[in-house]
Amino acid sequence: MNTLLVAGGGAVGAALRYLIGGWVVSRLGPDFPWGTFIVNVSGCLLIGAVLGLVEHGALPGGARLFLAVGVLGGYTTFSTFGYETLRLLEGGELLAAASNAFGQLALGLVAVYLGLVAARILAGA
Template identity: 50%
Template structure:
C-alpha cells in the first residue's frame, strides 16, 4: 500500500513540475531557471507543512508518503537544479550560477522552516 501512495503522488507531482516550470519560465525572458527555482521552493514549503502536520499528529504517515515522498519528490528536482546551475556557469553567467545555487538553497531552507512553523502554529 505504501508504494502505491508514493507512486500516485509521483504521478501527480511530475506533470505538475513540468507544467509549473513551463508556465513560470515562459513569463521570464532570461536564462535564469525561474521555473525550477519555483517548483523547488514550493516543494520545500509543502514538505515543511506536511512534516509539521505529521509531527503535530494532524496528518498521518500515509499523507506524508503520498504528499511528501510522492508528490514533493516528483515536484522538486535536485538534478535539474544542478544541471541548470552548471549550464549557467559554463555559458559564462557565473553570477547567475552562484545566485541560483545560493538562492535555491537559502530559499528552500527558508520555505521548509516557514512551512513547519505554520504547521506548528496551526496544529499545536
C-alpha cells in the same frame, strides 16, 4: 499499498513540476532558470508544512507517503534535501549539515559535468 501511495503521488508531483515550470518560463522567459528555482523553493515550503502537520498529528502517516515522498518527491527532491539539512542543523549537527549542503551541491555539479563528458564521448562528439 505504500508503494502505490508513493507512485501515485510521484506521478502527480512530476506533472505539477512540468506544468508549473513551463508556466513560469512562459511568463518570465528562459534567461534564468526561474521555473526550477520556484519549484524548488515552493517544494521546500510545502514539505515543511506537510511534515510539520504529520509530526503534530494533523495529518495521518499515509499523507506523509503520498504528499511528502510521492507528490513532493516527484515535484522536487530539493525539498527533501532542504528538510534533511534543516533537521541536521536543528539537531546541532553543523558539520553534517554543511557537509550535506555543500557536498551535494559540489558533487552534483561535478557529476553533471562528468555525465555530459561521458555523453559527448558516447555520442562521438
